[in-house]
Amino acid sequence: MKRMEWMEQAEQAGNGTTEQESQAERTEQSGQSEQAGETNEKERRSAAASGEYPPEPETITGSEALLRGLLAEGVECVFGYPGGSALNIYDAMTDNPDFKHLLARHEQGAVHAADGYARSTGKVGVCLATSGPGAANLVTGIATAYMDSVPLVVITANVPTGLIGTDAFQEADIVGITMPITKHSYFVRDAGDLPRIVREAFYVANSGRKGPVLIDIPKDVSNQRFAYRPAEDEPRVRGYEPAPAVDPGEVKRLLGAIAAAERPVIIAGGGVVYANASAELLAFAEQTRVPVVTTLLGLGGFASSHELWLGMPGHHGEYAANMAIQRADLLVAIGARFDDRVTMKLDGFAPLAKTIAHIDIDPAEVGKNVRTDIVCIGDVKDVLRFANEAAKPARSEAWLAELRANKAAYPLRYRDSETELKPQFVIELIHETTGGDAIVTTDVGQHQMWTAHYYKFNRPRSLITSGGMGTMGFGFPSAIGAQLGNPGRLVVSINGDGGMQMCAQEMAVCAIHNIPVKIVVINNQVLGMVKQQQEIMYERRYSQIDLAGSPDFVKLAEAYGIKGLRASTKAEARQAWREALDTPAPVLVEFMVPMDENVYPMVVAGTTLDRMILGGFGEQEA
Numbered sequence: 001m002k003r004m005e006w007m008e009q010a011e012q013a014g015n016g017t018t019e020q021e022s023q024a025e026r027t028e029q030s031g032q033s034e035q036a037g038e039t040n041e042k043e044r045r046s047a048a049a050s051g052e053y054p055p056e057p058e059t060i061t062g063s064e065a066l067l068r069g070l071l072a073e074g075v076e077c078v079f080g081y082p083g084g085s086a087l088n089i090y091d092a093m094t095d096n097p098d099f100k101h102l103l104a105r106h107e108q109g110a111v112h113a114a115d116g117y118a119r120s121t122g123k124v125g126v127c128l129a130t131s132g133p134g135a136a137n138l139v140t141g142i143a144t145a146y147m148d149s150v151p152l153v154v155i156t157a158n159v160p161t162g163l164i165g166t167d168a169f170q171e172a173d174i175v176g177i178t179m180p181i182t183k184h185s186y187f188v189r190d191a192g193d194l195p196r197i198v199r200e201a202f203y204v205a206n207s208g209r210k211g212p213v214l215i216d217i218p219k220d221v222s223n224q225r226f227a228y229r230p231a232e233d234e235p236r237v238r239g240y241e242p243a244p245a246v247d248p249g250e251v252k253r254l255l256g257a258i259a260a261a262e263r264p265v266i267i268a269g270g271g272v273v274y275a276n277a278s279a280e281l282l283a284f285a286e287q288t289r290v291p292v293v294t295t296l297l298g299l300g301g302f303a304s305s306h307e308l309w310l311g312m313p314g315h316h317g318e319y320a321a322n323m324a325i326q327r328a329d330l331l332v333a334i335g336a337r338f339d340d341r342v343t344m345k346l347d348g349f350a351p352l353a354k355t356i357a358h359i360d361i362d363p364a365e366v367g368k369n370v371r372t373d374i375v376c377i378g379d380v381k382d383v384l385r386f387a388n389e390a391a392k393p394a395r396s397e398a399w400l401a402e403l404r405a406n407k408a409a410y411p412l413r414y415r416d417s418e419t420e421l422k423p424q425f426v427i428e429l430i431h432e433t434t435g436g437d438a439i440v441t442t443d444v445g446q447h448q449m450w451t452a453h454y455y456k457f458n459r460p461r462s463l464i465t466s467g468g469m470g471t472m473g474f475g476f477p478s479a480i481g482a483q484l485g486n487p488g489r490l491v492v493s494i495n496g497d498g499g500m501q502m503c504a505q506e507m508a509v510c511a512i513h514n515i516p517v518k519i520v521v522i523n524n525q526v527l528g529m530v531k532q533q534q535e536i537m538y539e540r541r542y543s544q545i546d547l548a549g550s551p552d553f554v555k556l557a558e559a560y561g562i563k564g565l566r567a568s569t570k571a572e573a574r575q576a577w578r579e580a581l582d583t584p585a586p587v588l589v590e591f592m593v594p595m596d597e598n599v600y601p602m603v604v605a606g607t608t609l610d611r612m613i614l615g616g617f618g619e620q621e622a
Helices: 005-016 018-049 064-073 084-093 105-122 138-145 172-179 191-205 218-224 247-260 270-274 278-288 319-327 380-388 397-409 423-434 446-454 475-485 506-512 530-538 553-560 571-581
Strands: 058-061 078-081 101-103 125-129 152-158 184-187 213-217 225-228 264-268 292-294 308-310 332-336 355-360 374-377 439-442 491-496 518-523 563-567 585-590
Touching: 058 064, 064 084, 064 191, 064 218, 064 225, 078 105, 084 152, 084 218, 101 506, 105 125, 105 138, 105 152, 105 475, 105 506, 125 571, 138 152, 138 172, 138 213, 152 172, 152 191, 152 218, 152 247, 172 184, 172 213, 184 191, 191 213, 191 225, 213 218, 218 278, 247 332, 247 374, 247 380, 264 278, 264 319, 270 278, 278 380, 292 319, 308 319, 308 397, 319 397, 355 380, 423 446, 423 518, 423 571, 439 446, 439 475, 446 491, 446 518, 446 530, 475 491, 475 506, 506 553, 518 553, 553 563, 553 585, 563 571, 571 585
Parallel strands: 078 101, 078 125, 125 152, 152 213, 184 213, 264 292, 264 332, 292 308, 332 355, 355 374, 439 491, 491 518, 518 585, 563 585
Antiparallel strands: 058 225
16 A cells, blocks of 8 residues: 555544545535635735735746836837847847837947937937847947947847857857946846846936946846846945035135136036036036037037137137137036047147136046046036036136137138039038038048038037047938937938948838938048048058949939939039938938048147147148
């Protein structure tokens, strides 16, 4: 006799019950239990519906949790490209009609589009790629966002956790690869952590000094089922203090220095734009009567039409802006990091400045490149609001008159032509016909500087360009993201013939979804910025700059299903551009310009800001 049978019979004998009696008793107890269970379940559901009792957590996969987390953060669109390790995530999209995804034609196009979306809206941009080459193709875009403090959440799939470290197919240590160019990284080991991680990633990316955050999800984790609970409303990241409190004492010192200054200058950078502090900067400048120069990323943060605006400083800075810095007795940097393209030769930068003040949210930037006497750490918007409560004017009226005279005597100029189409004229035409109200994205090169000079930006988040990294291929895909983030605004993407070929495949995305970006190609058939530097600094020893053999951009656009136009004269330019603006769809306009046109002013590397080459229009020739 089996042991379990023997034990059951002995127990029945000891209780004085027969097998039939015992079975009847069990049936009765089972019925009572089921009835009690039904009653308890009804009570639990009723309590949950009334909010008195938390509902049982739903069991879902890591992929489903990821999508829910993104939607909870208000994500309007994810830019991505699928692959094997990411298939669980893409499969979950088929059951989630609220989730919007835009299929790029290259991962670099996806990350640049997410970047353009973030810069133009102030929201977090999101991109998604598979493991190995998919993740590696994001690296340039991540670095671009990191250098310019752009909030991105970059999601990569990876091989299953059991294969990590085995050199599996399409395995790459993307966390390790991107460690120097991300603000924070997560390698997800348990799907149950995803709700918290997604919430934290958005918080870290878009607070303090903004930047890209990476979430790397192994394939088995994306398919792991768990009892889902939404993340807490308030993320907690140990050791992370994104917004230091304003130091009233330092602000008081700053205001005292301004009140005593005779030749003060404000250098406003991208931090003004990212902090949404344009209104506060305007009030600060007007109350203190301090003139403003704006860096490349700061353009639009202070209206170019304002009487206190002097222009962009630096390597290709305007005469009045550069000379103001060199003659200033007080410099106030606001959300700017004294980049080498602004300062040029450091030991000759602002030689007359008795005091240099720096307002920035990141303490690591203070004193890194330039000595700093007054340090105001904090969110630019908060610091300026506090300062505006007590700001008094500087003794700057004579100084302002001198600067106005400089600006009048040395304006931006170029030699126009009735036989050739000049690139500067093209930018002026675009500005004139859009009223300066468009969102303009640029690639990197001469056209970028001409845009900074001749398109007058009066609104923040209107110029989308790669500053710190100088990434060719950025301009066009970033315009796709900007257009999706701002469907009611005109978006113009200005590119060179070199950079346009680096992400031209994204024209398919515009054509398929009728994304009405106006694509401008300034075609001089050469790597113009490289040519200019070889001409001036390498005695015209030209090397590997000829772009002859580039495609016919009009035919290329038409091959993708986009209208293509071309202009070689002023009359053709006006007609083609008007047709582009009147077309409610994407249009590419190729402007044929001479290859020997250079960007001026120019400060040669290794010289100071006052040693400008003005292109034959002044006496400051180096």
